[in-house]
Amino acid sequence: MFSHISKDAGFDPLIEHARKKNIQIFRSKDIADIPLLRVSDVKTLQEKVDAILENIAFRGTGLPRKEKTLANTINVIFQKALKEGELKVLIQELIK
Numbered sequence: 001m002f003s004h005i006s007k008d009a010g011f012d013p014l015i016e017h018a019r020k021k022n023i024q025i026f027r028s029k030d031i032a033d034i035p036l037l038r039v040s041d042v043k044t045l046q047e048k049v050d051a052i053l054e055n056i057a058f059r060g061t062g063l064p065r066k067e068k069t070l071a072n073t074i075n076v077i078f079q080k081a082l083k084e085g086e087l088k089v090l091i092q093e094l095i096k
Contacts, residue, residue: 024058049093052077067091 007029018025042051055077056063064070074090075082082090 045093048090
């Protein structure tokens with residue numbers, strides 16, 4: 001996932017071109033809008049689940065199909081900062 005931080009909408013044609021080439025890219029007006037950076041602020045179980053679902057929804061067709069792939073995706077989202085127990089609880093919550 002790539003992001004460009006700028007209030008300047010002049011980059012929008014380039015971003016649209018990249019999206020047509022299936023490159024995941026977006027423009028943010030503020031660094032706090034970048035999903036990967038927002039994840040560092042989540043604390044509760046529900047906030048973590050919501051962050052995972054938002055990330056997965058952003059991927060479109062690239063959804064994790066196996067539990068192991070989902071675990072790897074969650075680890076990437078949270079920059080491998082979760083303990084094994086937390087990871088299992090999140091997976092079980094997503095399965096519900």
